Amino acid sequence: MTDTLRVSFxxxxxxxxxxxxxxxxPGLDASFVEHRAGRPGSRVLAHVAExxxxxxxxxxxxxxxxxxxxxxxxxVVAWATAPDRPPGLEHHPDLPDCDPRxxxxxxxxxxxxxxxxxxxxxxxxxFATPRRTDGGPRALVIGHSSPRLEALLIDSKHRHEVLHxxxxxxxEALAAVLASAEIAIDVRDDDGPGFGPRVALYLxxxxxxxxxxxxxxxxxxxxxxxxxxxxxxxxxxxxxxVRADPGAFHAIREQGRLSAEALRASRVLPxxxxxxxxxxx
Amino acid sequence: xxxxRPQGGPLRVAFVGQTTFFQACSLQAPAAGLIPRFFEFRAxxxxxxxxxxxxxxxPHIAIVFRPEVVPPGLFGELAAVTLGFLSEPLPRGDxxxxxxxxxxxxxxxxDAANFDRVVSFDPLIAATAGEVLAIWRSLALPVADRFFAPxxxxxxxxxxxxxxxxxxxxxxxxxxxxxxxxxxxxAFGLSGxxxxxxxxxxxxxxxxxxxxxxxxxxxxxLHLAAGHLVISEALDPQHGLEPGIDYLQVNNAxxxxxxxxxxxxxxxxxHRVRVRGRRKAEGFRASxxxxxxxxxxxxDVDAFGSPRS
Numbered sequence: 292m293t294d295t296l297r298v299s300f301x302x303x304x305x306x307x308x309x310x311x312x313x314x315x316x317p318g319l320d321a322s323f324v325e326h327r328a329g330r331p332g333s334r335v336l337a338h339v340a341e342x343x344x345x346x347x348x349x350x351x352x353x354x355x356x357x358x359x360x361x362x363x364x365x366x367v368v369a370w371a372t373a374p375d376r377p378p379g380l381e382h383h384p385d386l387p388d389c390d391p392r393x394x395x396x397x398x399x400x401x402x403x404x405x406x407x408x409x410x411x412x413x414x415x416x417x418f419a420t421p422r423r424t425d426g427g428p429r430a431l432v433i434g435h436s437s438p439r440l441e442a443l444l445i446d447s448k449h450r451h452e453v454l455h456x457x458x459x460x461x462x463e464a465l466a467a468v469l470a471s472a473e474i475a476i477d478v479r480d481d482d483g484p485g486f487g488p489r490v491a492l493y494l495x496x497x498x499x500x501x502x503x504x505x506x507x508x509x510x511x512x513x514x515x516x517x518x519x520x521x522x523x524x525x526x527x528x529x530x531x532x533v534r535a536d537p538g539a540f541h542a543i544r545e546q547g548r549l550s551a552e553a554l555r556a557s558r559v560l561p562x563x564x565x566x567x568x569x570x571x572x
Numbered sequence: 573x574x575x576x577r578p579q580g581g582p583l584r585v586a587f588v589g590q591t592t593f594f595q596a597c598s599l600q601a602p603a604a605g606l607i608p609r610f611f612e613f614r615a616x617x618x619x620x621x622x623x624x625x626x627x628x629x630x631p632h633i634a635i636v637f638r639p640e641v642v643p644p645g646l647f648g649e650l651a652a653v654t655l656g657f658l659s660e661p662l663p664r665g666d667x668x669x670x671x672x673x674x675x676x677x678x679x680x681x682x683d684a685a686n687f688d689r690v691v692s693f694d695p696l697i698a699a700t701a702g703e704v705l706a707i708w709r710s711l712a713l714p715v716a717d718r719f720f721a722p723x724x725x726x727x728x729x730x731x732x733x734x735x736x737x738x739x740x741x742x743x744x745x746x747x748x749x750x751x752x753x754x755x756x757x758x759a760f761g762l763s764g765x766x767x768x769x770x771x772x773x774x775x776x777x778x779x780x781x782x783x784x785x786x787x788x789x790x791x792x793x794l795h796l797a798a799g800h801l802v803i804s805e806a807l808d809p810q811h812g813l814e815p816g817i818d819y820l821q822v823n824n825a826x827x828x829x830x831x832x833x834x835x836x837x838x839x840x841x842x843h844r845v846r847v848r849g850r851r852k853a854e855g856f857r858a859s860x861x862x863x864x865x866x867x868x869x870x871x872d873v874d875a876f877g878s879p880r881s
Contacts, residue, residue, distance in 0.1 A: 304754075305754075327751050328751075329751060330751070376743075376747055376750070377738065377740075377743045377747075379740055379743065379744075380743065380744065380747050383744065383747055383748070383825070384825075384826075385747070385748040385825050385826055385829060386747055386748060386751065387751075429761075432759075435738070435743075436737075436738030436743070436759055438740070441737075441738065448760050448761070449590070449614055449615055449616070450614070450616060452761065453760060453761050454758075454760065454761035454762060455737075455758070455759040455760040455761055456756070456757070456758050456759065457738050457757040457758070457759040458746075458750055458755060458756070458757040459750075459754055459755050459756035459757055460756065464756070471766070
């Protein structure tokens with residue numbers, strides 16, 4: 292095998308695309324194919340045929356049909372991800388993956404070389420120095436909504452400058468939105484423990500991360516590289532403090548940016564994926 | 573408490589509301605002798621600070637979106653003609669959705685003495701609102717001139733946009749669309765230049781009600797003005813728009829999905845609808861609506877007085 296690992300990633304650009312470098316980085320030549328849960332795998336197979344990867348990574352264990360995974364002629368690894376749509380749609384008649392007959396044909400963990408269950412990395416191009424923006428610090432939320440998220444955010448949305456993009460943000464538009472904010476808010480769908488899919492993205496982009504407690508913490512330390520809140524009132528108060536004196540939180544942004552280095556895609560992905568590729572290369 | 577108005581001279585008009593929602597409904601540049609300025613104010617805001625800002629502008633007229641969020645008595649001494657603009661849906665009968673009942677409770681907080689006149693965005697809620705405030709007239713929220721743009725060729729695939737908060741009703745309708753299309757869903761917080769730029773980069777816009785009750789959302793006229801193909805749930809009231817002619821009407825998630833799939837496959841198929849919708853949007857243009865509204869307002873207050881007088 293050459294020194295550069297070729298990896299094809301399959302997923303939704305708006306959900307996981309930020310984890311995959313858009314251009315080759317040292318040791319990694321990544322390509323991304325848009326695949327949405329419930330859709331046939333033909334597009335993924337065509338992409339693999341064109342790019343000839345050493346290994347394929349599928350975001351979401353059950354997003355591809357099992358027969359598609361088996362038809363890929365190189366090792367396939369799944370990366371466990373949180374649901375990419377809001378709760379409450381489990382019985383939607385127009386969503387193929389809500390149909391039990393369709394679900395029966397979807398891949399399971401047993402169909403993959405391995406299932407990776409760890410925080411999503413962040414593509415190198417999203418790393419940026421913490422910076423001030425015009426017009427006061429704005430907070431950013433990216434990701435689908437849920438009743439729980441709305442309950443936590445509603446007061447902050449009406450008292451502070453908050454931008455919430457629920458779907459479809461990737462590429463240049465994502466970069467522009469990240470550059471327009473100084474604060475990021477991470478909220479989970481439910482009360483269970485978790486580590487949001489964009490935590491590393493926010494830190495790498497130099498934003499001040501306000502998050503519910505992360506579990507597992509992924510090496511992050513509340514109070515040092517990000518700030519925690521546990522209620523709507525705490526979030527309102529935190530935003531008030533940050534917006535009143537943004538400079539007082541700059542050191543936390545700097546430390547968060549440094550912590551994100553541990554999740555830099557060019558560092559994480561080759562090391563993590565090379566063992567799976569070596570057998571076939 | 574009304575100001576002396578210059579004979580034939582320019583009138584200063586203060587627009588008051590939450591920027592995210594209402595700046596796009598205001599007059600943003602001088603027109604027909606009106607000099608506008610927008611003042612940010614939202615529920616729970618500092619009323620005294622707003623009053624101080626308004627006094628420094630010395631407005632002849634203050635147009636206030638969501639009058640129910642203005643603290644009681646705040647405009648009692650403001651030397652301007654004040655117009656409250658109701659912008660939220662309200663119950664139309666006894667069996668109202670919980671969301672509408674909550675909004676009605678909010679409306680009951682309004683201090684009617686803050687306003688010389690009140691306008692409702694929806695004639696069908698006027699009777700309900702009338703329990704709290706005397707509704708002078710009803711008209712749709714206008715659209716700031718800056719958002720008007722020519723109809724441009726449809727992208728291939730079409731660039732689809734939904735601007736509105738997430739609710740279970742909306743997510744139910746949007747889920748299949750998000751599966752098939754690269755839909756950008758901005759749930760909150762965009763206004764001004766960013767909103768204008770976003771509008772410019774899209775061809776198709778969706779309008780979905782908050783919950784399963786009828787209304788007329790101002791994003792319909794906003795997107796029509798921008799030259800978008802608007803795909804909407806049934807509008808009630810229509811405010812002069814006609815389904816199938818000015819916009820496409822859908823009634824459920826399957827219809828919405830099918831409508832977008834058709835547009836994706838045949839981008840020009842509804843071009844005439846875009847053109848007709850864009851033309852109809854002229855009726856919502858801020859520089860056309862506000863001069864007439866304000867002239868009527870001043871004449872009416874002069875003729876019939878006001879509870880504030």
